[in-house]
Amino acid sequence: MTNRTKIKDAVIKNIFLLNGVLVVAVLIGIFVLLVMTSIPAFREIKLSQFLFSASWNPTANFVVPSYGILSMIVSTFMVSVGALIIAIPLGIGTAAYLSDVASQRVREIAKPIIEILAGIPSVVIGFLGIVLVGPFIARVFHLPNGLNALNGSILLAVMALPTIISLSEDALKSVPKSYQEASLALGATHWQTIMKVKLPAAISGIIAATMLGMGRAVGETMTVLMATGCSIAMPSSFLNSVQTMTATIAIELGEVPYNTTHYYALFGIGLVLFIITFIINMTADIVLRKYQRVLK
């Protein structure tokens, strides 16, 4: 290597290193900002009250303001777990179909369409929730309105599907061909091969895919804000209106006076949300790593 290429090599290497460091710095920066800005909230609110009380009314002026986020945490989990219950069978079914059943031609058409699904703006999906899914739920369950957790779950399922489908399909594809051949050679049907050999072999990849789908569902804001009715009461069923953590931040951060307990408490919600999504993504990553090791 000449001297010049050596320098060029070093420069490019450092640029890439810088990029990597920058991403990590941004992540740490966000975390530090969230922690620093939410600390003042806990000088006035007890942590146990913040996490385990279901009464949230920071703008109260006839009673003492309250800052309990339990109903939002429950709402967030209800909506996203509901979404997973709908999206997992659909997503894995589609993935199995695409990887094992569909012809090359069908796959070439279907895959881009699924990817387009991921690109639909969340506000459009939320809109569909108001005008389409909401009235439908109201009719099916004989409710006065369809703005509830179920509506949010259905919409988030639609939004989580592309992630679940494409990652599950990758997982199914990377199951060694020999597994399938062995199964078929032993006289198993195509269906048995998919259900009893390929899916179990790819299970950790599929779990990782659903975890990532869940991460997306937990963090989604606009759709749930529009479709779930935003009511702060503790939900008792999927047919109740709910307000997720993300919706609360989006609604209230715009008008909250700076440097008040309410303001800090909103950052506190952000911190809780960050920790939840961090744990979910981390788990997905660990599971994914495990499965890659196994298949090697």
Added chain:
Amino acid sequence: MKGLTRLLVISTALALLSTGVSLAADSMLQVKGSDTLINMVQKLAEEYMAKKPGASIAVTGGGSGTGIAGLVNKKCDIANASRGIKSSEVDDANKKGVDPKRVVVAIDALSIVVNTRNPLSQLTVEQIGKIYRGEVKNWNEIGGSDMAVSLYGRQSNSGTYDFMKENVMFGEYSPNLKSMNGNAQIIEAIKQDISGIGYVGVGYAKESAGIKVLEVAVKPGSKYYSPFNSIDVKSGRYPITRPLNQYLNGTPKGLARDFILFELSPTGQAIVEKEGFFAIPDEYQNYNNETLGRSGQIGESPMRPEDLLTNPGAG
């Protein structure tokens, strides 16, 4: 988190934009705030721009709280507000060197709407309060049919949300309140929900398919009034009226002043009425003249408008 990041990016972009705007303050105005005022002010701005080529006025929503926060943080020139500015907001503004001045541009009769299939057509202020505080859970408790009430209201950044709380409910909202994003969304929800009740500015309360606007009385036994009757609203006989305000930083000058004068002119007030709201009475014209530093040209009432309306909290 993604949504929040996007929100931050957009607000940063807007912040940068508005810095540019304040540099060119003479040809461009940023108006921000109440969703109750937005359509009306947009219409006024369109008519004004048609008359004054070169002038540019951008009107955006977000809620009264958002508008006033924008004025305080110098991110807009005029804040639309369907409630009065709070003393905490004035303090915050003064700390940042902003001196909020109020102009009243229209009168609103806050309208209570239900679905047309709901047999009720009248409520008292006390009943409305009980419903929104969550004390009345079923319509049959107040003489309606046997169905659970679904409450529709606005989000806490809305001036109407605060106005209801402080002037109608005198208490906190039921936690079962569904917080909707703007007047139009409440109307859409009520159209579909037979058991729903909502509140909107009178400009949004047009009797359209599925929507019934209730008559309201101060207390049981007194007369019920409709929010559509201009005389009853202006005289304050309709119990839930309020001024719709615009807040500015200091006595307005230049384009902002010219636009405000247009809004208050007979042409401007005709647009206000066409949009479904009510023109301001003389008392408010006088109040506005004081704010604008004009000597009283219309009437010489010694009374302050605050003394004349039944709802001082709105002032």
